Amino acid sequence: MKHYKLKKFASLFLATSVLAGALAGCGTDSGGGSSSNGGSSSGGGNSASGDTIKIGANLELSGAVATYGLSIADGATLAMEEINASGGINGKKIELIKVDNKSENAEAVSAAIRLAEQEKVVAMIGPATSGNSVATVQIANQHKIPMVTASGTAPNVTENADGTINEYAFRTCFIDPFQGTVAANFATNELGAKNVAIYADNASDYAKGLAASFKETVEKNGGKVVIEQAYVAKDVDFKSTLTNIKGANPDFIFIPGYYEEVGLIVKQARELGITAPLMGADGWDSPTLIDLAGKDALNNTFITNHYSSEDPDETIQKFVKAFETKYNQAPNAFHALGYDTVYYLKDAIERAGDNVTGETIKNMLAETKDLSLVTGKFTVDEKHNPVKSATVLEFKDGNQVFNSKVNP
Amino acid sequence: MEWIQQLVNGISLGSIYALIALGYTMVYGIIKLINFAHGDVFMLGAFIGFFAIARWDMHFIPALLMAMILCAVIGVIIERVAYKRLRNATRIAALITAIGVSLLIEYTVIFFRGAAPEAYPTIFENPSFNVFGVQIDTRSIFILTVSIVLMMLLQFIVHRTKIGKAMRAVSHDADAARLMGINVDNTISATFAIGSALAGAAGVIFGIYYTRIDPLMGVLPGLKAFVAAVLGGIGIIPGAMAGGLVLGVVETVVSALGFSLWRDAAAFVILILILILRPAGIFGKNAREKV
Numbered sequence: 001m002k003h004y005k006l007k008k009f010a011s012l013f014l015a016t017s018v019l020a021g022a023l024a025g026c027g028t029d030s031g032g033g034s035s036s037n038g039g040s041s042s043g044g045g046n047s048a049s050g051d052t053i054k055i056g057a058n059l060e061l062s063g064a065v066a067t068y069g070l071s072i073a074d075g076a077t078l079a080m081e082e083i084n085a086s087g088g089i090n091g092k093k094i095e096l097i098k099v100d101n102k103s104e105n106a107e108a109v110s111a112a113i114r115l116a117e118q119e120k121v122v123a124m125i126g127p128a129t130s131g132n133s134v135a136t137v138q139i140a141n142q143h144k145i146p147m148v149t150a151s152g153t154a155p156n157v158t159e160n161a162d163g164t165i166n167e168y169a170f171r172t173c174f175i176d177p178f179q180g181t182v183a184a185n186f187a188t189n190e191l192g193a194k195n196v197a198i199y200a201d202n203a204s205d206y207a208k209g210l211a212a213s214f215k216e217t218v219e220k221n222g223g224k225v226v227i228e229q230a231y232v233a234k235d236v237d238f239k240s241t242l243t244n245i246k247g248a249n250p251d252f253i254f255i256p257g258y259y260e261e262v263g264l265i266v267k268q269a270r271e272l273g274i275t276a277p278l279m280g281a282d283g284w285d286s287p288t289l290i291d292l293a294g295k296d297a298l299n300n301t302f303i304t305n306h307y308s309s310e311d312p313d314e315t316i317q318k319f320v321k322a323f324e325t326k327y328n329q330a331p332n333a334f335h336a337l338g339y340d341t342v343y344y345l346k347d348a349i350e351r352a353g354d355n356v357t358g359e360t361i362k363n364m365l366a367e368t369k370d371l372s373l374v375t376g377k378f379t380v381d382e383k384h385n386p387v388k389s390a391t392v393l394e395f396k397d398g399n400q401v402f403n404s405k406v407n408p
Numbered sequence: 409m410e411w412i413q414q415l416v417n418g419i420s421l422g423s424i425y426a427l428i429a430l431g432y433t434m435v436y437g438i439i440k441l442i443n444f445a446h447g448d449v450f451m452l453g454a455f456i457g458f459f460a461i462a463r464w465d466m467h468f469i470p471a472l473l474m475a476m477i478l479c480a481v482i483g484v485i486i487e488r489v490a491y492k493r494l495r496n497a498t499r500i501a502a503l504i505t506a507i508g509v510s511l512l513i514e515y516t517v518i519f520f521r522g523a524a525p526e527a528y529p530t531i532f533e534n535p536s537f538n539v540f541g542v543q544i545d546t547r548s549i550f551i552l553t554v555s556i557v558l559m560m561l562l563q564f565i566v567h568r569t570k571i572g573k574a575m576r577a578v579s580h581d582a583d584a585a586r587l588m589g590i591n592v593d594n595t596i597s598a599t600f601a602i603g604s605a606l607a608g609a610a611g612v613i614f615g616i617y618y619t620r621i622d623p624l625m626g627v628l629p630g631l632k633a634f635v636a637a638v639l640g641g642i643g644i645i646p647g648a649m650a651g652g653l654v655l656g657v658v659e660t661v662v663s664a665l666g667f668s669l670w671r672d673a674a675a676f677v678i679l680i681l682i683l684i685l686r687p688a689g690i691f692g693k694n695a696r697e698k699v
Contacts, residue, residue, distance in 0.1 A: 202669055229666075229668060230668060230669055231668060231669075232668075232669060232671075232672070234624075234628070236618040236620060236625075237417075237421050237618065239417040239420075239421075239660075240414055240417050240418070240659075240660040240661075240663035240664050240668070241663050241664075241668045243410060243413050243414055243417060243664065244410075244663070244664060244666065246410075247410045260525055260620065263527070263619070263620065264618065264619060264620055267619060271536050271543065271545060272413075272536075272543050273536075273538070273543050288524075288525065288527060291527030292525075292527045292619055292620055294530060
C-alpha cells in the first residue's frame with residue numbers, strides 16, 4: 001500500500017518537474033532575447049538606472065516553510081528601511097521586490113524568472129531552503145543576476161557536484177558541515193569529551209554531512225567515536241538503539257537531525273537514564289522540540305545556531321532593539337539572516353560604485369572581506385561561502401541560553 | 409542487564425502492536441475483511457484524545473472513553489457507507505475500498521489541520537523507575553496491562569455474550585445466521601464499533617507513550633499490527649496479542665544487534681516467512697475448506 005502511494009507520488013512529481021523544466025527553458029530563451037535587445041553597455045545582467053536600486057526577494061511567503069520566508073522578509077525589510085533612512089547606497093534608495101514562491105521548487109524558478117525579466121532587479125535574495133535555492137541557481141547564472149540565499153545551508157547551492165562553482169550563487173549563512181566541526185570542537189575543548197557517540201538521521205544529507213564533519217574533527221582533536229548509529233525519519237521508538245548507545249558508555253552524544261525525531265530521542269534517552277550531554281544543530285531549533293522532549297529532558301543539551309538574540313555583542317543588541325521596536329517580538333535566526341543578507345548586498349553594491357550591474361555586484365560579493373554583520377564577521381571564500389563564527393546555545397528549562405561563540 | 413533492558417523495550421513496543429492488532433484481527437475474524445482503515449481510526453483516536461486532554465482539560469480516563477466512543481461511531485459510519493454495499497462483492501473490491509477509505513481519512517485530516525505533528529501533554533510525572541539497573545517505564549507496564557485487560561474483555565464478549573455468539577454465527581455462515589433470525593447488519597456494525605473503539609484506545613495510549621502524533625502516524629503501525637495479527641493467526645484474539653509481543657521483541661533485537669535501519673524490513677520478512685511456512689499463524693489450526 002505504501003509502495004503504491006509512493007509510486008503514484010513519484011510519477012506526479014516527475015510530471016511536475018518535467019513541466020517546470022519546460023517552463024524554465026522558455027524563460028531562458030526570452031531572457032536571452034531581451035538582454036541582447038537592450039544592449040550590453042554596462043556588462044552582464046540588469047543594471048540599476050535612475051535613483052533606485054531594485055533588489056528582488058524570492059521567498060517562501062506561503063506554503064510548508066512559510067515561517068522561514070516570512071522571517072527573512074521581515075529582517076530584510078528592516079534592513080532596507082535603515083539603509084534608506086541613512087541615505088541609501090551611494091545616494092540611491094533600495095527597493096525590495098518580494099515574490100512568493102509558495103515553498104515549491106517550480107514556483108521558485110518562475111519567481112526568479114519574473115524578478116530577472118519583468119522586474120529587472122540587479123540582485124536577488126534567494127529562497128530560504130536549500131532545495132528551492134538549488135532550483136533557482138540556474139536562472140541566476142543565465143541572467144547574470146547574483147542570488148544570495150539567506151539560509152540555504154546545503155553545500156550544493158554554491159558548489160556543484162563536479163566541483164565547479166555557481167558563479168552567481170552566494171549565501172549569508174554557513175554551510176552544513178561547518179556546524180559538525182563546531183559541535184566537535186565544542187565537545188572536545190569545552191566539555192572535555194573523550195568518547196563520543198553519533199546518532200544520525202539516515203535519510204537526510206544534512207544530518208549525514210554534519211555527522212561526517214563531526215567525526216573527522218573529533219578524531220583530529222584526539223577524541224574517539226565509540227559508537228555510530230542511525231535512525232529512520234518518522235520513527236517513534238528509539239529505545240533499543242539508545243540502549244545500545246548507553247551500553248557503549250559515551251560521555252557526549254551528537255544527534256544531527258530535525259526536531260520531529262530529535263524531540264523523541266532526547267526524551268527517550270533521558271528516560272533510559274542517559275545523562276551525558278546531547279548536542280545537535282539548527283535542525284533542533286523549533287518550539288515543537290520543547291513540547292516533544294519536555295523541559296527537563298532538554299537540560300544539558302546544546303545546539304549550534306547562526307546567532308542568539310541573547311548574545312551581549314553590541315551589533316547584535318542594536319539589531320535586537322531595532323527589530324523589537326518595529327515588530328514587537330524577539331528576532332530569530334532567520335530574521336537576523338534576512339537582515340544580514342541585505343547588508344551583505346549593500347556592502348557589495350557600495351563597492352561597485354557607479355557601475356551597478358549584476359556582474360559587478362557578483363564580483364564584489366565574491367571579494368567581501370571582514371564584513372561585520374549580526375550573524376558574525378565574515379569573509380567570503382573561493383566557494384562563495386562565508387567563513388564566519390557559529391553560536392552555541394544551551395537549553396535551560398526549555399529556554400535557549402547563549403553559551404559561547406565558536407570561530408572557524 | 410542490557411539484554412533485559414532490551415527485552416523490556418521490546419515488550420513495550422509489542423504491547424502497542426498488540427493493542428492495534430486486536431481490533432484488526434477481530435474485524436477480520438468476523439467478516440473476513442482486512443480493514444486497512446484501522447490504522448487511520450487509530451490516528452483519529454489519538455487526535456481525539458489529544459484535543460480532549462490538551463484543549464478541553466479532560467482527565468485521562470474520560471478522554472480515553474471519549475476517544476473510544478467517537479471512534480466506535482466513526483467505525484460504524486465507515487462500515488455503513490463504504491463496506492456494507494460491497495458485502496457480496498469480491499474480496500479484492502472490499503480490500504481496495506479499504507485502502508481508499510484509509511487514504512481519504514489521512515488526507516482529510518491533513519486538509520483540515522495540516523501535516524505538522526502535535527505533542528501529547530505529559531500525564532505521568534515520574535515515568536520510569538530502576539530495577540537492578542534496568543529502567544522500567546510505568547507507562548509500558550500500563551500499556552501491557554491495558555492490552556491484556558482488553559484482550560480478556562474481547563475474549564469474553566466474543567465467547568460468552570449473546571452479541572458474541574451472533575458474531576461467531578455470522579462469521580461461520582452469514583446466510584444461515586440470517587435464517588436463524590440474527591440481524592446480520594447490526595452484528596457487523598457492532599463488530600466494527602468494538603474494533604474501532606479498540607483502535608481509538610490504542611491511539612490515545614500511543615500518544616501518551618510516544619508523545620508525537622501526526623496524520624500519517626497510523627500507516628506504519630497499522631501495517632505492523634497487520635503483520636502481528638497474521639503472525640498470531642488472523643481472526644484469533646490471543647494470537648494478535650502474542651503476535652504483537654513477538655513482533656515487538658524481534659524488532660528490538662534487530663535494532664539491538666546494530667541493524668536499526670533494517671527494523672521495518674524485519675517485520676515484513678516475518679510476514680513473508682509466516683505466509684510461506686505457516687499461513688494459519690502461530691495459534692491457527694489448518695481448518696479444512698468446506699465444499
